[in-house]
Amino acid sequence: MTLIADRPGPGAARPYRFPPVVRRAVAGGQVVAAHLPGQNLAVALLLLDVGAGQEPVGKEGLSGVLAKALEEGTAQRDAAAYALAVEGLGTALSTGLDWDSFQASVVIPVDRLHAAVELLAEAVRTPRLDPADVRRVRDDEATALRMDWANPGPRADAALRADLFGAQNRWGRPMHGDPESVAGLDVEDVTVFHSEWFLRPGTLIVAGDLDRIDLDALAAAAFAGTGGGPAERGGPLEVPTHNGRRIILVDRPGSVQSTLRLGHPAPHRAHPDHVPMTLAGTVLGGAFTSRLNHLLREVRGYTYGIRADFAASRRFGRFAVSSGVQTAVTAPAVVEAVGEITRTQASGVTEDELEVARSWRAGQLSVELQSPRAIASALTTLVVHDLPDDYHARLREALLSADVEQVSAAAATHLHPEALTLVIEGDAAAIRDDLQATALGDLLP
Amino acid sequence: MPDSGYPWPIQTSRLDNGLRVVVSEDRTAPAVAVNLWYDVGSRHEPAGQTGFAHLFEHLMFEGSVNVAKTEHMKLIQGSGGSLNATTNPDRTNYFETVPAEHLELALWLEADRMGGLVPALTQETLDNQRDVVKNERRQRYENVPYGDAWLRLLPMLYPPGHPYHHATIGSMADLNAADLATFQAFHQTYYAPNNAVLTVVGDATATDVFALADKYFGALPARDDIPPAPDGRSVPATGQTAVESVSADVPAPRVYIAHRSYPFGSPGYDVITVLATVLGSGRGSRLYQRLADGERIAQPDLVGAYGVDLAHGPAPLIATATARPGVSAERLAEGLAEVVDELATVPVTAAELDRAKALLSTGWWRQLSTVDGRADLLGRYATQFGDPARVADHLPALLAVTAEQIAEAAADVLATDRVTLTYLPEETS
Numbered sequence: 069m070t071l072i073a074d075r076p077g078p079g080a081a082r083p084y085r086f087p088p089v090v091r092r093a094v095a096g097g098q099v100v101a102a103h104l105p106g107q108n109l110a111v112a113l114l115l116l117d118v119g120a121g122q123e124p125v126g127k128e129g130l131s132g133v134l135a136k137a138l139e140e141g142t143a144q145r146d147a148a149a150y151a152l153a154v155e156g157l158g159t160a161l162s163t164g165l166d167w168d169s170f171q172a173s174v175v176i177p178v179d180r181l182h183a184a185v186e187l188l189a190e191a192v193r194t195p196r197l198d199p200a201d202v203r204r205v206r207d208d209e210a211t212a213l214r215m216d217w218a219n220p221g222p223r224a225d226a227a228l229r230a231d232l233f234g235a236q237n238r239w240g241r242p243m244h245g246d247p248e249s250v251a252g253l254d255v256e257d258v259t260v261f262h263s264e265w266f267l268r269p270g271t272l273i274v275a276g277d278l279d280r281i282d283l284d285a286l287a288a289a290a291f292a293g294t295g296g297g298p299a300e301r302g303g304p305l306e307v308p309t310h311n312g313r314r315i316i317l318v319d320r321p322g323s324v325q326s327t328l329r330l331g332h333p334a335p336h337r338a339h340p341d342h343v344p345m346t347l348a349g350t351v352l353g354g355a356f357t358s359r360l361n362h363l364l365r366e367v368r369g370y371t372y373g374i375r376a377d378f379a380a381s382r383r384f385g386r387f388a389v390s391s392g393v394q395t396a397v398t399a400p401a402v403v404e405a406v407g408e409i410t411r412t413q414a415s416g417v418t419e420d421e422l423e424v425a426r427s428w429r430a431g432q433l434s435v436e437l438q439s440p441r442a443i444a445s446a447l448t449t450l451v452v453h454d455l456p457d458d459y460h461a462r463l464r465e466a467l468l469s470a471d472v473e474q475v476s477a478a479a480a481t482h483l484h485p486e487a488l489t490l491v492i493e494g495d496a497a498a499i500r501d502d503l504q505a506t507a508l509g510d511l512l513p
Numbered sequence: 514m515p516d517s518g519y520p521w522p523i524q525t526s527r528l529d530n531g532l533r534v535v536v537s538e539d540r541t542a543p544a545v546a547v548n549l550w551y552d553v554g555s556r557h558e559p560a561g562q563t564g565f566a567h568l569f570e571h572l573m574f575e576g577s578v579n580v581a582k583t584e585h586m587k588l589i590q591g592s593g594g595s596l597n598a599t600t601n602p603d604r605t606n607y608f609e610t611v612p613a614e615h616l617e618l619a620l621w622l623e624a625d626r627m628g629g630l631v632p633a634l635t636q637e638t639l640d641n642q643r644d645v646v647k648n649e650r651r652q653r654y655e656n657v658p659y660g661d662a663w664l665r666l667l668p669m670l671y672p673p674g675h676p677y678h679h680a681t682i683g684s685m686a687d688l689n690a691a692d693l694a695t696f697q698a699f700h701q702t703y704y705a706p707n708n709a710v711l712t713v714v715g716d717a718t719a720t721d722v723f724a725l726a727d728k729y730f731g732a733l734p735a736r737d738d739i740p741p742a743p744d745g746r747s748v749p750a751t752g753q754t755a756v757e758s759v760s761a762d763v764p765a766p767r768v769y770i771a772h773r774s775y776p777f778g779s780p781g782y783d784v785i786t787v788l789a790t791v792l793g794s795g796r797g798s799r800l801y802q803r804l805a806d807g808e809r810i811a812q813p814d815l816v817g818a819y820g821v822d823l824a825h826g827p828a829p830l831i832a833t834a835t836a837r838p839g840v841s842a843e844r845l846a847e848g849l850a851e852v853v854d855e856l857a858t859v860p861v862t863a864a865e866l867d868r869a870k871a872l873l874s875t876g877w878w879r880q881l882s883t884v885d886g887r888a889d890l891l892g893r894y895a896t897q898f899g900d901p902a903r904v905a906d907h908l909p910a911l912l913a914v915t916a917e918q919i920a921e922a923a924a925d926v927l928a929t930d931r932v933t934l935t936y937l938p939e940e941t942s
Contacts, residue, residue, distance in 0.1 A: 070732035071629045073579045076617040078592070082543040082716065084612075106541070109878050139796065147806065151796035152864060158871030160795055176875060204809075211765070211838055212814050218658045218764040322762070324651045356586040366583060369644025372652045392652045394644075424591035431593005435544050435610045439882040 084434035084464065087443060089450070089457040090278065094287035096294060097269030100451055102443050103278040110181045110276025111444040113173035114192060114290055115451055117298045118265035120243045121167045121383065125236070127257055129209065129245020131170055134258050134266070135163040137205045138172070141196035154187050161191060167243060167381035168452050170265075173273075175441055178280050185272075186289045192266055193293055199255045206258075210251040217247060220327040220392065223318050224493035228329045231316060231489045232386055233307060239384055269294040271451050275443040305384045307333040309487040313406075313509030317500060318493035326398040326494030328374075330405060331388035332484045337380035337453055343466045344478035349378045350425040351417045351475070352408065352483075353389060357424060359408045360389065370394060370401045376409075378482070382453070387483065395495055399502035402490060406508055413483035416476025425475075430467040433460055518877065518908030523891065523901050524719035526726070530735040531707025534726045535891045535901045536719040539884060545715035547619040548608040548888035549627075550896040553703035555683070556602045556676030556742040556825055561690070564646065564683015567600040568691060569699050571642040573607065574598070578629030582638065585622055592618060595885075602677050603825055604896060610885045613716035617725055623711070624729035627704055631697050639693050650682050658763040659936055666771050669755040669932040670829055676745040677826050705736035710895040715884035745826035748773055750929050758842075758935045765812070766842035767835040768849050771932040773827035774820060774922075778898055780910070784922040785820050785830055787914040790869035791861055792853065793818025793832055797868050800834065803852050810840045810848050818853075824897045830926060842935050850933075856923035861916040870912050877908045 087102040104110075123130045139161060141147045154161055159176040172192050174184040216222055226242045233240035241249070269291040274283060309332050320327075335341065346354075353360040353376025360374045374391035389409070393401040417425075436442055437460070450459055490509060492499065504511050526534045555566045576582040589596045594611035609619050654660045664680045671677040711730070713722045775781030793800045793816060800818060804811035815835035821828055832853050836845045880886045895901040 070734065071578055071625055072621065072729055075579070075588075076621050079614040079617065081612065081614045084543055107882075109875075109882055148797070148802060151801075152868060155795045155797040155868045155872055156864070158875035160872075175879060177878060208813050208837075211812060215658075215764050215812065215815070215835070218762075220656055323656060325648070325656045355590050357583060357590060362583065365645055366641065369641045370648070372645060372649040392648070392656070394648055394651065424587055427593050428590040429593075431612050432595070433593075434542060434612050435593060435595055438542050438544065438884065439879070441879075441882075 086437065086446070086460040089447070090283070091457070092283060094284050095291040097287060097291035098271040099274065099283050099287045100271055100447050101274035101278060101283055102447055104275060104440060104443065105277055105279065107277050107440060108177055109175060109440050110178040110274065110281060111173060111175050111440040112181055112185045112188065112286060113171050113273040113444050113448065114188060114270055115273055115448055116170040116266060116270040117268065118170050119166055119168040121238060122265065122299065123238060125238050125241070126249065127253060128238070128241045129213070129250035130253060130257055130261050131165045132244050133202070133206050133209050133250060133253055134262055135165065136209060137197055137202050137258060138163070138191040138195045140201040140205060141198065142190045143194040143196065144190060150191065154184070157184050159184050161188060165243070167239065167383070171448065173444065178276050181276065181281060182285060182289070185286050189290050189292065195262065197259050197262065202255045202258050206250060206253050210247050213245065213250055214247040220320060220323065220325065220493055224327045224329040224491045227316050227318055228331050228388065228489055228491045231314070231491070232331060232333050233384070239305070267294050268296040268298070273444050273447045273451065275440040275447065302383060304336040307384055309333055309484050310489065311487070313486060313488050313490060315490045315492065315503055315509050315511045317496050317503065317511065318491060319496040320493050321495055321497070323495045324395055325392040326395055326492050326499060328391045328393060328402060328405065329388060329491040330402070330488050331386050332487050332489065334378050334385040334387040334482055335380065336383055336385050338382070339380070341478045341482065342380070343463070344470050344474045345378045345482050346429065347422065347425045347467070347470050347475045348412065348417060348479040348482070349376055349387070350429060351421045352376050352412045355425065355428055359412065360405060363404055363408060364391065364393070364401055368404065370397045374405065395498055398492060398494055398499045399506050402492065402503065402508065403506050406485060406488065406490070409483055409488070410485040412479050413485050416479055417472060419472050422470070422472055422475055426467050426470055430464045433464055517905045519881070519905035521887070525895070525901060526723045528706065528727055528731050530731065530733055532726065532730050533710045533895055534723055535710060535712040535895050536717065536722045537714045537887060537891060538718055539715055542884070543613045543716050544610055544884060545613045545616045545713060545717050546608065546610045546884035546888040547616065547623065548606060548712040548885070548892045549623055550710045550892035551605045551704060552708050552896050553605055554601055554603045555679065555681040556745065557703070558679070561687060562695065563679045563687045564681070565687070565691060565695065565699060566605060567681050567683065568642060568646050568688060569696055570598050570600045570605050571646060572634060572638060572696060573626050573630065575638045575642065576633045577626040578632055579625050580622060585626070588618060588622060594619070600681050602681055603823055606889060606892065608885060608889065616713070616717055620725050620729045624733065627706065627709065627730065628733040630700050630704065634693065634697060636693050639691065639696060643688055643691060647685060647688055650685065654682060658761070659767055662769055662934060665757060665759070665934055666769060666829065666831070666932060669757060669934065670771055670773055671745070671748065671826070674743065675748060675826065676742050677823065702736070703739060705739060706730055706733045707735040708739050710892050712888045712892040712895070712901070714888040714891065742825065746776065748827055752929055754931045754933065756933045758937060760937050760939050763936045763938050765836050765838070765938065766840070766845055767833065767936045768842065768846045769831060769833045769934040770849055770853055771829050771831045771934070772926050773930065774830040774926045775827055777822040777824040777828050781922060782820065782828060783910045784914050784918045785926065787866070787869050787873065787911055788856060788919045788922060789818045789820050789830060790873055791865050791919065792856060794869070794872055799852050800832065804834055804848050808848060810837055810845055811835060812837055842937055846933065846935060853927060857920060857927055861919050866916055873911050874908065
């Protein structure tokens, strides 16, 4: 035999250490930095305490339009000159939005970081926001969303969110808005939102070789001309689960796959069960070997992949399953997915499964936290959720020490198979009768 | 920035059975990337067997002599690792990044499926993964607007019989016809140690890796008659333009202009890489400035240009734009062609060149900022050019490209055999 039959065991583990974190108050704002000695690339990320949650109802997508408008010229230069200045340094202004925060960042060789942060601040703090430009950006964003919404997924996501959280609430509407909400924005919406939220200092996140970075100078550039305090965050929201399952069919005529979005509300990010919930979600649908992917992909061949997770922001969370399945097997796929959620809620997880889940989640901390971008993202988590510098070390311990009872209890408490909203985006004519026949829930509308 | 494009050590070895081993030590994080490049891709597929190299890649995760079905994923993820594999026209790569103490496990798993896949391969597994791949095809190519553009461009760019004529995902008919014996033979033919490069980057010494490689892979037999893919290096110009117009369920007209350029790794392709960046990367690019910002006929987020890094034939150079509301496909196509053609007539300025090089430079360092990114590049250079150390020359070569070279390459590549693919929204009833 030319192969070695015995599987090798692990060697001596070298413990993972999150880089040293530096926190500092400078020029009215906060700096949070991680030291990455010898790293040639650096990341600077300006984190503002305003997320989609602060957008008024009916104005969804406002932050996205503002983010694009930031680059349409500044107090100092027009849009083309700004693009050349930023890209001439070898970087691009990258913006992002979630429910709790807005971020603008640059990834760049460390020797050019200061110049890039000056340009970043120039766009965020002193954008021109010429009305004609804002209107054009708004129209382009509406079209971009219309293009995106032509793909399978966004309509199903919106239907699920509205059903879980109520479309009368901002958090019951799409995080990035929809083509209509964006098209309905006016110039004043954008300029007022900017002056209300984008002139507060926020937090400057830096990941890089701090021996080659002057944090005070970066902060002075990032916080120049700012004022005002942090926003009122609001406490966790009480989101009731439904009584009974329901099916919502989103028609996509001729679709060769059905897009599944199955979900219900779940706890907010600071809930004490965060770690066992994460692990329960991992066993059910978070890893390749999870229950859902194993059954629907590896055994049945219904899909290219299926996943489930708990996601949480400061004020609310949700559990959701996502997949694309072949049209002809839509109904059996939904039945089997609901079956696995039900089984996991009722019977919990096994030690064998949990061992994979906890080792994977813990190991990912050393495997994934390599690049300056990944480290900056981890620092952002610390700031948004008020977590301590040793959070990642503690998280690792918490993951590795979670036992079957804790994780099974989290599954029992936080999975609600009887209250699932089952959104299916597909060829309604081909799948409606089959879905009705499953008797999984009332078919709406 | 360092002078070299790869400021880490590179050490290489070759086992007696021909397996090349590349190690690049970096102790920064306690993680190690393991990467195998097999020199087999969809370019090796004969007519009637399109999609087989990729379907085979799926089968490599389904168990081998000492590894039960689904155990591969479970062992890597259960060690805290990330893993995946990809197939393209040129090659198939398999990779995992694990906490460093699990290096030996990763090597054992890779050796077991290199040397012991065939006895574990069953009809049931093949049938299951065939369904999975057909779902992948639906999800990525059939069920999304413009999703089949790549499938349409390839046969327009490369003539029948050329190894790049067909797409890696394959046809549904061929996938349906796939039989077990073909896949058993596929493994025996191509998955030999002398047709692969094993690269390990990160928290491990070269001495240890060479010893472990010999321990786990050393006894696998070499194969001395691996059939080459058809030669695709030279594609004679036809002097013809190819035009295809597709009516489909898409939200706006979109145009692709494509040309065959030069093989990845050649000096000409380095020029094309810079040219594509000048043309279509970022808000300062010609396409953005002219079509999105200037004439405002194109959607700002959807203009771009890029080369596809294929090494065994003239690689594609592709430029694309999507119409703003009210702009016709004809108007868009004219505008796109005009900006593309001007690469040969309007000299690239120093500012344009500097911008492109700065972006490419940052992009390079981003790719090298993880051990897995480095491992894949080293595997590529060892497989395709016989020397992983050549990786260090890539960035300096890009930074040495001149405006004159771009004008020459544009005149050469863009002058003939243009492929234009246009999508038009279907008339709605």
